[in-house]
Amino acid sequence: MPRPRVDVVVLSMNDRPDEETAAQATLLAQSDVDVRVVVVGNGCRPEVVPPGALTVCLPENIGIPGGRNAGVDALRDAGDPADWLYFLDNDAAFPRTDVLARLVAEAERHPDAAWVQPRLTGPDDATTPRRWVPRLRASNPGRPGRVTSMTEGVVLVRRDAFDAVGGWNSRIFLYHEGADLAWRLYAAGWNGWYAASIRMHHPLTTPARHALYHRLAARNRIWIAHRNLPAPLLPLYLGVWTVITLARAARGGGLGETLRGTREGWTTRHTQRRSPMSWRTVYRLTAAGRPPII
Template sequence: MFHPRVDVVVLSMNDRPNEEAAAQTTLLAQSGVDVRVVVVVGNGCRPEVVPPGALTVCLPENIGIPGGRNAGADALRDADDPADWLFFLDNDATFPCSGVLAQLVAEAQGHPEAAYVQPRLTGPDDVTTPRRWVPRLRASRPDRPGTITTMTEGVVLVRREAFDAVGGWPAEFFLYHEGLQLAWQCWAAGWSGWYAAGIRMHHPLTSPTRHALFHRLAARNRIWVAYRNLPAPLVPLYLAVWTAITLARAVRTGGLSETLRGMREGWTSRHAQTRRPMSWRRVWRLTAAGRPPVI
């Protein structure tokens, strides 16, 4: 029986061996698809948890999450006969049942306009979905499927055709908002995204602020995303809305000095970014999909 082939990229820094083993065990248990796996190490060490037959890419230094994912996708493309589908898996995310990947591919095949398909990400309880994990507005209803204009990067199925056409993940982001950048690249190229809310995956209920770099890089990269993608009249509008919200959060929850540092870094380095503003038609498509690119 023919099964669709899926190439899977898993990043590792040998920092959570138990979680990695669980993630890989549930990955290898997937049925109805042919899976090929690559493990990418970002800190110069050889991975210690590697599934049988996996390709291994050992990077000489930590080049960040999007750069590591690109290295994995490149290795799979260059190895032999790349699959039509790429799945990017956080090394502490797990599949709750054996049919998840096959269901995601079926959803993608049912939505040929979608460059990427996002499952619903929940905690290990299979119920709790933090608002930041819902890739659309109206996040209070994480069970509602539909077209989306961003993504939750750590568990997402992407068409290889679209991924290669837009140049993959933005490696220079290092961490944070690379999913928004990739999503907007796909939309600018004429694709869309789909949220398959009925398909679940599990992830520990962690906070992004646990990373020391969060406030600075999140602020810097948000400015880069706006400068890279938006028509000139929308850049100040988008940044004004985002800045007001971000500063209010920083004052309330902490990280204000690092947020301001990231804003300054993003603004002063914006001209080093490649600017490819989307057309006004794409702006309208994003707006019609429920996410005008000023929010």
Template sequence: MNTSRPAIGAVVLTMNNRPGEFPVAMSSLLAQEGVDLDVVVVGNGCEPELVPDGVKTVALPVNVGIPEGRNIGAAGVGGDLIFFFDDDAVLPSPGVLRRLADQFALDSRRAFVQPRIADPRTGRTLRRWVPRLRASDPARAGTVTVMAEGVVMVRREAFEAVGGWPGHFFLFHEGVDLAWRLWDRGFTGHYAGDVVVNHPATDPARHAAFYRLNARNRVWLALRNLPAPLVPVNLAVWALVTLWRFRDPAVLRTSLAGFVEGVKGGYGTRAPMSWSTAARLTRAGRPPFC
């Protein structure tokens, strides 16, 4: 076991809308042992409140979205590893960050490590929190090709090499974009199923713009990252899944509007992954068209 103290920069975003959860999250973060921790709280469109003494803050005058807010936070902390932490999550024991950090020492190619996320009341791990197609056993560890963005640790060198989160996504699918770009640089991801972090089982559709941004960003994801022949395959699979999951005409109309918005542009620089990366992702268990 590595006996040195990993240097970790922790980034927490807040909108001052969780006065009960935020102090608990921060207390659990600052209680971590065996690591050198540098923490920043980014107020996304606000001046952060209820911030513990000694913690750095950044106040953004407008809400720039989650991925860009995290990029700004990452630039404001030190550490060879960066831990992105939702302001309503809780680290249930003081050794969580050290256990996650130790995973990087096992493989120099690991760019990100995600713990198992579980609802604090039920202990349940939602399907969307398990970063692989086969999710029947959420405690099973292994190599993964995507991540749950709200609670994840990333190797800084790799994060900076690919330019960080896609800030213009604002919300949704930024973790897939980052993971694909990391894999295209020769890195991998790891799911630490035996390391648990608590997070309430909230519904992403609670966001008013969920269906539009979900559809738009799926298009952007494909157009930014996939070889041209895989783009229509990826989008066709997404469209079929959307039709199967959602039967509400209003939801389908909003999703279609987001799809059209994505096709019109705004996705940023196109940098398609290599075919060898697509093959590596497929061998790892998740082809980049599903």
């Protein structure tokens, strides 16, 4: 039986060379899979590139979803694209040499899953912040199962499903692009699977370390809701998330930028082309544990 082939997309801004070198070393050590890598320089020429990898040099930073799409396009244009895509943050690491092979095996055991999500932990192989667990009931991150969201920087995706729904939404730039892609994959009849026994490592960082976090997170929640949800669910979803977002900002900082992002989202929401999911998709999301109002 031929070994599975995986096309891996890594983004770089040349801002963490030591972490990138370590991440790529663990990627190249993956066994029982054939890996092809593209390193996308988002507004730069990537400086840390493994031997034989493709490179894409974007003249400006077009955001994480756009950069990942550029990597997928480059792999397709190179010919003979693999059946599997893996999106890898440049500071994430494979703790074992069999991670990719095990993820592909999980995907083959769950043919209705468009993506398979490993459990993301800190470098200690144990600590998993709640925000890294791709479901609402996050108190037990070791429990596998069907999920409706994804952790974008460490995820295996079927290429045919990814291509069929148009890939990442490049307009989002940063934050919540995984929720948008997951909803569109569900709308196309797929679901997601959380392979909690398979781990990936990542530094224990917080998204709020980025200056754009509060504004873009608030704006993008409105954008993805306008793009994907049936009209009756829009006020419910946005009402819940507005309360949650404002409460978090008031407690943890960034209230002004959150209000700015909320205003920007409302005034520009029509730039996102609406393609509301069916009520059957709403039911499937609800049955999988996350109704699209929270």
